[in-house]
Amino acid sequence: SRPAARVLSEARDLVARGVREVTLLGQNVNAYHGQGPEGGEWSLAGLVRALAEVEGLERIRYTTSHPNDMDDDLIAAHGDCEKLMPYLHLPVQAGSDRVLKAMNRKHTAAGYIRLIDRIRAARPDLALSGDFIVGFPGETEADFQATLDLVEEVGYASAYSFKYSPRPGTPAAERAQVDPREADDRLQRLQALLSRQQRAAQDAMVGRTVSVLFEKPGRMPGQMVGKSEYLHAVHVDGDASLVGRVAPVRIVESRPNSLAGQLA
16 A cells, blocks of 8 residues: 555645545555554554645545445544545445355445444434445345345445446356346346435435535536535536635535535
């Protein structure tokens, strides 16, 4: 992992160029362990807390994370680090322990749900995102129903879902494959459920005041667009002076893939 001092230096350079938000990226970013500025090893939570001290930096995010590497300190950071945004992408892949084991995943569905409960206890307004794969070799209808049950229990603000596709040379590619028509049907059913949850999460924002970091002009004249702390795209009437600013916005409308608001 990159030394923490280097990450902090790069963050300060970005802030000097007008950047107000940073996202820490990694295939399994919450497993981060890097050398601290004064020696010793820092975890992701330690790096997040140090970034929060960088003057001018207003928002911190990280992606993508793994359920097995959400340690106590990182969970606590979601509750006590104001600059760490209340949005978390935490893939689970499936709700069936049998399928998770076949995928060589080291977590269980129940363990994942307990973890989400702990994170939400630290940050109740957390917007959660996830990844799902349907039609993995050997997946039964009961296995797929377990995935639907997990999605219903957890509730996602957004999610990515895919149909399994064989990769030559992998053990799964040599196993009996799920009928493509059945896999297509399962994907459509899962995506319908996830879409309903996403719509409900967006609709629940109407009437709330959120914090928006404005990025660019919108498609309509006199319109500006930015991201809320929950990673929703938000449109308002405004001018280019908003770019790079964080401003409160009252949400007045929920649209298919964005929110509309008024500067508060």
